[in-house]
Amino acid sequence: MAKCLSSICAVNHFAKSNNFLNGVIAVPARRSLEKEKIDSFEKLSDYSEEEIMQLHGFGKNAMEKLKNHMREHQVSFKNQYL
Template structure:
């Protein structure tokens, strides 16, 4: 029994070594497929996002009318807007 306690104290949890912190940009605002697309395109701020038009974003995977509406509302609240 003592050996099990000693062994348990020596083991590191696997999840702490393999855990990768995800980008939190727009988390809770838009769905994950759209967020992953933005991450892939290296768009990680509202400033970079404002360089794109609605039509350009609609071509990305995960972007539809609902996502664009949510983005526009969020950007407006933070004094940003999409390119015209």
């Protein structure tokens, strides 16, 4: 019975999961973005680097990976000082 329940759980988890940044940053950081409804580069660019760093799962490593990926797609964070 437990095998069936875990299968259902896995299907439900993947069904609602978004592919945004999949394989770029770790799951805890992606979940934090999902929680904030950030599921596209357009929405991500509305935030400053400092704001994203406050989210769970974001440290130097995750931020560096995210910034590199954003650079490759010609996207940048909101300038905090505007």
